[in-house]
Amino acid sequence: MAVIYRQNDRKKVTIGDTVFSLAPLTFAQKSKADSLMASKEVYADVMEGTIYIFQCSVKSIEGIEYSDGTRFEVEFEDGIVKRECIEEILGMPYWLTIMTTVLAGVNAFDTLPVNVTVEGKPVGKKPKSTKKTNKKS
Numbered sequence: 001m002a003v004i005y006r007q008n009d010r011k012k013v014t015i016g017d018t019v020f021s022l023a024p025l026t027f028a029q030k031s032k033a034d035s036l037m038a039s040k041e042v043y044a045d046v047m048e049g050t051i052y053i054f055q056c057s058v059k060s061i062e063g064i065e066y067s068d069g070t071r072f073e074v075e076f077e078d079g080i081v082k083r084e085c086i087e088e089i090l091g092m093p094y095w096l097t098i099m100t101t102v103l104a105g106v107n108a109f110d111t112l113p114v115n116v117t118v119e120g121k122p123v124g125k126k127p128k129s130t131k132k133t134n135k136k137s
Contacts, residue, residue, distance in 0.1 A: 055083070
């Protein structure tokens, strides 16, 4: 049976010590993200589309603080995360994992990187072992 998510559904995704609460995108948000990504300026447009998806899907973030110890608070404008917040988050050491995770979206958690947990459970494919075994011939 197919599964759909309501707009008020939330998935908690943990990356390192940071917990993101994500919501599914609306059809209009998905369409806008697609149009942002579809252009001749491939890199810039893909980043803009990815940032837009991040702005729309993130509903809360826990576990981030500024260098002076002040707790980071997500700020919203017109129902989406402010661009300034996104720019600060992208300054984090694992920003690429964050963006990849959010881009995967609520409907595709099985494609998330291994070091990510959803609802407390590790997700993603396990890395292949790099140990060599001695096979007897």
